[in-house]
Amino acid sequence: MSATANSEIKNDGLPLSRTLQVLVVEDSRADAELMLAVLKRAGYLLNFDIVSVPDEFEKCLRAKDYDIVLSDHNLLTWTGMDALEMLRGAGKETPFVVATATLGDEAAVEYIKRGAADYILKHRLERLPVVIGQTLREQAHRKQESSLQEKLLCAKREWELTFDTVPDAVIMVNGECRIRRANHAVTGLLGLPFSEIIGQHCYEVLNGIVRPIPGCLHEGWSTVAGRQPPTRDGHGTVLECSSTPVRDATGTLRGCVHVVRDVTARTEAERAIYESERKYRELVENTTYGIFQSTPEGQFLDVNPALVAMLGYDSKQEVLALNLVTDVYLRSADCEDMLRQWREEGSHSCEDLCWRQKGGGTVLVR
Numbered sequence: 001m002s003a004t005a006n007s008e009i010k011n012d013g014l015p016l017s018r019t020l021q022v023l024v025v026e027d028s029r030a031d032a033e034l035m036l037a038v039l040k041r042a043g044y045l046l047n048f049d050i051v052s053v054p055d056e057f058e059k060c061l062r063a064k065d066y067d068i069v070l071s072d073h074n075l076l077t078w079t080g081m082d083a084l085e086m087l088r089g090a091g092k093e094t095p096f097v098v099a100t101a102t103l104g105d106e107a108a109v110e111y112i113k114r115g116a117a118d119y120i121l122k123h124r125l126e127r128l129p130v131v132i133g134q135t136l137r138e139q140a141h142r143k144q145e146s147s148l149q150e151k152l153l154c155a156k157r158e159w160e161l162t163f164d165t166v167p168d169a170v171i172m173v174n175g176e177c178r179i180r181r182a183n184h185a186v187t188g189l190l191g192l193p194f195s196e197i198i199g200q201h202c203y204e205v206l207n208g209i210v211r212p213i214p215g216c217l218h219e220g221w222s223t224v225a226g227r228q229p230p231t232r233d234g235h236g237t238v239l240e241c242s243s244t245p246v247r248d249a250t251g252t253l254r255g256c257v258h259v260v261r262d263v264t265a266r267t268e269a270e271r272a273i274y275e276s277e278r279k280y281r282e283l284v285e286n287t288t289y290g291i292f293q294s295t296p297e298g299q300f301l302d303v304n305p306a307l308v309a310m311l312g313y314d315s316k317q318e319v320l321a322l323n324l325v326t327d328v329y330l331r332s333a334d335c336e337d338m339l340r341q342w343r344e345e346g347s348h349s350c351e352d353l354c355w356r357q358k359g360g361g362t363v364l365v366r
Contacts, residue, residue, distance in 0.1 A: 019046065071099070
């Protein structure tokens, strides 16, 4: 049986912002209506169902969700304990309150053990609104806690997923330089399982040594984050490590986060570039041909010793101060023709030209 009742009465501390969905398990119609009347007088807006047998109870549980279940203990063919078991068996976390004429201590304890929210004796129904209000507030608090825990769990899972998918190796160490946590990139970088990484000193794992590297970032933990020059581990891999101190709310140092990157390939490439540039520089510096770089406007950018000697100057700096068009070409038109041909064809043909030397002399160049 269903009914809806509204009231404008406000009872401080009771949740009256919406209609309360109540399922009453009671074989006495009069007792059920009395309990509902007490709640209405307290200001509750009610939408209720009254059932007396298990089949009706199960049907209601399948049909809708209730805010609270009010149940007698002694029913004709079953008990409130049976109703509580059926409620939990249906996967419902609905608060269950026992309202009965008599209830021994052992039965009361058993109800609470099985998950009942509270119980009340029928000769003290004036306390029912207080019990219902407290029960609903506790339920709301549990839902908030559950929601918060779920959010924290989701945030933790998201953080762990992010932590483990970062391509760089990330290592968290404590104040003794022992590794507290590492992401999957660390195992790939070092070729070691977590069991051989966690709990070990970072310098043992990263560098294969028994003492910290001199100048290690750990020695300067009292300062801000820093970057350590690349170092080789025990297998010849070049590692670049940046380090950030971790402090608690009081500013006390608790550990450090290392981000480690394998820069072996980059280091080898830089070395190859440096070696190539060195050889090129030696070639340019030692050749007997004059070599220079300039802008299209004639500003010298670089010259080799052979060109300095060819023009009769004593130093590279003197030549760099000259302008190719106005100070070096005897005829500026020759330089302009060369630049025009270069712009139009991407190159220019070899020809003999006159250049000025220091002191007023000339030199024939090709």
